[in-house]
Amino acid sequence: MAWWQKATVYQIYPRSFQDSNGDGIGDINGIIQRLDYLQNLGIELIWLTPMYVSPGRDNGYDIADYYHIDPIFGDLTDFERLLNEAHKRGIKIMMDMVVNHTSNQHHWFQESLKGKDNPYHDFYLWRDPVDGQAPNNWLSKFSGSAWEYVPALDQYYLHLYEKSMPDLNWRNEHLRAEIFKMMQFWADLGIDGLRLDVINNISKDKHFPNDTFQTPSDDGRNFYTNGPHVHEYIHEMYEKVFGPNQFVTVGELSSTPIDEAIRYTNPAREELSMAFTFHHVKVDYTGGKKWTLGAYRLSDLKRILSDWQTGMAAGGGWNALFWANHDQPRAISRFLDDGQYRDQSAKLLALVEFGLQGTPYIYQGEEIAMKNANFTAIDQYQDAESINAYHQMLSDGIDEALAIKILQQKSRENCRIPMQWDQTAHHGFTTGTPWLMPVVHDNYSVATKIHEPSSVFAFYQKLVQMRKTMPILIEGDYQLFEPEDEAVYTYQRHLDTETIRVMANFTGQTQVRTMPNVKEVLMDNYEQPQFDGQQITLRPYEAIMMRV
Template identity: 70%
Template sequence: MKDWQKETVYQIYPRSFQDSNGDGIGDINGIISRLDYLQKLGIGLIWLTPMYRSPGNDNGYDIADYYQIDPVFGTMDDFEELLAEAHKRDIKIIMDMVLNHTSDKNHWFQEALKSKDNPYHDFYIWRDPVDGHEPNNWVSKFSGSAWKYVPSLNQYYLHLYDVTMPDLNWRNEKLRDKIFQMLKYWANKGIDGFRLDVINNISKDKNLPNDTFKTPLDDGRNFYTNGPHVHEYIHEMYEKIFGPNHFVTVGELSSTPISEAVKYTNPKRQELSMAFTFHHVKVDYTGGNKWTLGHYKLTDLTKILSDWQVKMNRQGGWNALFWNNHDQPRAISRFTDDGKYRDQSAKLLAMVEFGLQGTPYIYQGDEIAMKNAYFTDINQYQDHESINAYNELINRGVDKRLAIEILQQKSRENSRLPMQWNDSKYYGFTTGQPWLKPEHHDDYSVEKVLKMKNNVFNFYRALIFLRKNKVLLTDGAYRQLNPEDNCVYSYERYDDKGKILVMANFTNENQTRKLENGFDLLLGNYEGIKVSDGTVTLRPYESIMLKNK
């Protein structure tokens, strides 16, 4: 068992975590000032979203210089201090790395634009027009065509994401050498691993064929997701960087089936430590379409979670467990109740996550039950994906009020509000104007939550302690109980020595279920549990974790 399989990761979105200089943008010194808070929480690793030099068209995922810290976040000296201070507290640092694309302001791309003969031109994916049009019908993740025409070259470049983010050509060995050189630079700084952004998209079908558009998922991804050489590229990174430096690595693997996720994460293959997959957070995509006012059935959600638990466990893969991140709306607003039962809901989601097999991730604010932004006007959004989606909805004739309601539910801007430290105007995040302003003042903050009896923060601390000390939670097999139950999610972790049972009521009504004799309470999100005559009554959004005697 590796240490990172028992530890908990805390994701920091630096722009929104803590501002130290009053410019309204979170920074490295702000993170350093909160390390004691994170140590108190009990986390073992921090995942930092990108802080490299960037024009910021995709909040740092458009990297202009892989070797420089963006001045908005601080200096390289600041970063090295962060590393040292985190390590003093036995906290490892995982850096986010984007290897599928760069910013169009990156030196490589600026050189590539100069001519077809420039040695950097082939660092990117270029194609000539086909009958005066785009080379194929692939769609950008940010809407519209995935191709941008450059008149001076009479060629198109591929951008699976924003138009300012051209895709890299991993078939070019010289590009790969440049990337490995850069990864070694950060390894030599003393970091502890990488989170690899959209890493399963780096290998494209060299023929770049048209997709069918039979479903919303037939948008080109059939020819670049988990592509023909992706595993050999990642194994090469393992041999040269990940393995020798004992790195913890997690790959973002959207649209990836279990069989492929196992390949990425089975240690015998020497690729990645664990996998971020997203099937469970797409359960409310109506007909596979994100930008709808979606609803979900608990049985659909628990089937997805259970499939990944059983099949990854049996085949030697390893899950990264999460409800929230910088690209997802807040789960408390999406799957439970962020109003009357806010505390219970936050604890329920935490317990369900921490009871599963995998490495749990906390996204900043989960531990104080932060909820969605609920912006009411498109002008409050800065996220390009959300703005593009809104415009596309309006162009299709969707009512503006409904379009905003869809964004309130699905936009990733929901998770990017500044961290709420205290009850001041901007929550102690900044003394200036925050880069992203909240719509309403929320009365939850770290300062307030820590004063509450049986608070969410301490509930997370208890779960983190259990993860480190209950072998069943890391090694035990998984079995779902009552898979047809659309109100209560029940599962057990077991081996030949014992069982841990988790039960979670995802409704706002009491639910009574049968309960075997011989279980003791490990943790619950209410005071006491109501057990009588072989049954347990779960109150609204109640969750319990039991261990057999």
């Protein structure tokens, strides 16, 4: 059993975690200030979203210099101090790395613009026009064509994301060598692993065929997601960097089926440690489309989670477990109740997640039940994806009020408001003006919740410790009960002679179900479970873990 299989990861979005100098932007020294808090929570690994030099078109995922920390966060000396202070506390550091694309401000791309004979030109995916048009009909994830025309070269470059983020050409062996050299630089500094952004998109079909657009997902991804050489490239990363440095790695694998995720994460293949997949957080996409006011069916959510539990285990793969991250809305606002039953909802999600097989991730603020930003006007948003989607919705005939409601439900900026540390101005995040302003002053914060014995924080603490000491949660078989039950999610884990059952009521109504033969209640998000003979009564958003 690898150490990271029983560890808990805490994701930090540095810009919104803790500001130490009053400029309104979180920074490295702010993270250092909060390491004791994270040690108290019990986490063993921090995932840091990008802090490299960047123009910030995609909040750091558009990297202009892989070798330096953006001055808004600090410098390399600060980062080395963070590594040392984290390691002193038994906490490892996993950096976010983007190697599908760079910023157009990166030295490589600036050189590539100088001419087709420039050696850096082939570091990117340039193509000549076809009949005076873009090379194909692929769409950008940020709306519009995935191709940008450069008149001086009479060529288009590919950008699967924002047009200021050109895609790299992984067929070029010199590019790959530069990437591996850069990764080794960070390994030499002492980092413990990498989270690899959109890593399954790095290999494109060299013929760049048109997509069919028969379904919402036919936008080009059929020819670059899990592309023809992606496993070769990642195995090469493993041989050159991951293996020799004993890295823990997680790949962001959107639109990836189970059999492919197994190939990425089965240890025998020497690729990645674990897989981030997103099928369960697309369960409220109406007709497969994100920018809709969607609802979800619990049976669909259970089916997706269960398929990944049994499928990955059968193939020797490993899941990264999560409900939210910097790209997803807060789960309590999305799936449950962030009002009257806010604490119960947060605990339910924690218990369901930590009972599954995989490595659990806590996104900053989940441990104090932070909820969606709930912005009410487009000028409150800074996220390019959300702003582009808003204008696209308006051009598609959706009225402004509905477009805002859809953003309130689906925008990734919902989870990017600053961390809530106390009840002072701006929740103790900064002495200045936050880069992203919350709409209202929420009465939930670390200071008001951390000392309560029944707090969400204490609930997470206990779950984190259970993962370290209960092999059944790591190695146990998974079984789903009552798959068509639209109110209660019931599943079981079994290892040798031990069996644990989880029951979670995803509704605001009391539910009565048949009670298993309970030996011991391990966790419950209410004071006392309600058993009556052969029945268990689950109160609104109640979740219980039992040894049976």
